[in-house]
């Protein structure tokens with residue numbers, strides 16, 4: 001779970017994977033006709049997903065919220081179970097893993113973190129759109145569920161530009177940069193598969209890319 005949508009600083013530093021947001025259509029399930037479909041956004045690290053989503057949320061205030069992750073770490077003062085996180089035991093977390101309940105999960109500082117399918121589903125059933133910013137394996141996992149998600153891929157103009165942007169961001173060591181570029185090739189290869197994504201946006205000119213992302217994400221409201 002990265003970025004802005006991740007409410008906690010700890011989440012931001014984990015750089016795990018899952019950005020989630022929900023766009024309010026109508027929170028009253030009695031009035032909402034069809035649960036909004038979750039939107040999965042994926043693409044290589046550095047392709048610009050955070051940048052695009054940050055702007056989307058800024059331009060549509062009040063439309064986006066968060067889903068609640070599970071964690072085995074203890075609550076910090078002021079944190080409420082079910083609000084910041086669902087705080088669970090290691091045993092309960094393991095049990096959710098064995099039931100394939102996680103879209104993605106990872107371990108940081110010896111604690112487990114993950115987002116469950118049911119956390120996403122409950123957003124949809126409340127009449128909210130959930131945006132998941134996840135990596136390739138998470139995309140495959142979502143496809144195995146009945147979440148009925150829509151898939152958006154954000155691609156860099158080229159691997160060379162991707163490298164420049166990652167260097168420019170100033171967040172990577174040579175080693176992590178190398179790993180991200182290798183993974184980028186895998187993500188791009190995967191994305192070429194028939195029907196993997198409903199829409200691919202090349203993030204060259206930010207303005208153009210943003211409008212395409214906005215149209216796709218908001219265009220599915222109520223779908």
Ligand SMILES: Nc1ncnc2c1ncn2[C@@H]1O[C@H](COP(=O)(O)OP(=O)(O)OP(=O)(O)O)[C@@H](O)[C@H]1O
Nearest residue numbers: 044045046047048049050051165169203204205206
């Ligand atoms: N269209 C663009 N033109 C130039 N620079 C861009 C563009 N889009 C994003 N950037 C810059 O590229 C860098 C990587 O973008 P960003 O952090 O949004 O990528 P990301 O896909 O969210 O990466 P990660 O998956 O690692 O979080 C940032 O420094 C950002 O400012």
